[in-house]
Amino acid sequence: MIVAEQKSLQEIRKMLEGRSRVLAVGCGTCVTVCHAGGQRETAALASSLRMATRIDARPIEVDEAIVQRQCEWEYVDVLAARIEDYDAVLSLGCGVGVQTLAERFPRKRVYPALNTKFMGMPTSQGIWEERCIGCGNCILDKTGGICPVSRCAKQLFNGPCGGSENGRCEVAKSTPCAWHRIWERAEALGLVEELMQITPPKDWSSSRDGGPRRIVRDDLRLPGEETEAAS
């Protein structure tokens, strides 16, 4: 899932200065399950904003809405009927959700209420950890299902650095050394010999280094729509 956390109320209030009617829009997908921008968080933020601005005698009207997925046209279209009533939209979606709203409603100012952090998972209740950076060329087959691209601070491909100590990363003791884990797993699965093969430097052009990425599936394009092969 995409993991995000809410900005401080102060930062959000600063963004909304001068606005009088705001629609806070939550998202029912990733940010609901990471407790950052679901229905309850949207209600809590809207209530907090209403109270804080009333206390400061500069009240802002804040209404709430939730869409199942803020990153697809079909789901955000339901907002079209009511969005004109507001002079700003406060998105509790991830960065994709904010941009989807901004693109769909080009005349509305859309503000982000969250900081989008990473793609990851809850490792236990209340703790989320990064698992994937979307590098575009998965090597998990070579590393026993543990990703050194997202979980090693140095993104090493051929073993740990000198900062690995007792299975922990020198960058933060709360972070397990990815290569320590990879080695332990290789030993458990009998894959040590395979792991000793040198992995050549990674071609980062499939990652962010190649610029914004795009996928086209001609088989999924609708009849009448232009296909990449034809263009």
Add this chain to the structure above:
Amino acid sequence: MSTTFEPEIVALCCRHCAYAAADLAGSSRQTYPPAVKIVELPCTGRVDVVEVLHAFENGADGVLVAGCLEGKCHYLKGNLHARRRLDHVQALMDQIGLERDRARMINVSAAMGVQFAELAGEHVETVRNLGPSPLRRKPLQGETA
């Protein structure tokens, strides 16, 4: 602070302990301030951040979350969840501009009617000293603006 100020307190009470304790306080003729408005919940684990915020937004001067004694929750850990959530609410209250002492959690058993009345009275006194919620601060009866 004007002596005419009588705070409105919303008490979110677990039915297994604090709600029964409040009932016992009444039947034992223990008085606690009428400003305390009891809301019965199946467990304080049901208390969400939003409920507490909405209580303040809708005019409460204080909120009391009253659960079972720690280790005695009928659902094992509901009261412990509630305590952490209340900590979170208090951090939010700091940002909103509401005094954090307006929200308090207490733990009582169903047999602790006297203690419930005392603790509820204490919270009313705390909130009375803080004055009306900044969200509804306006001239009170007999008070000039």
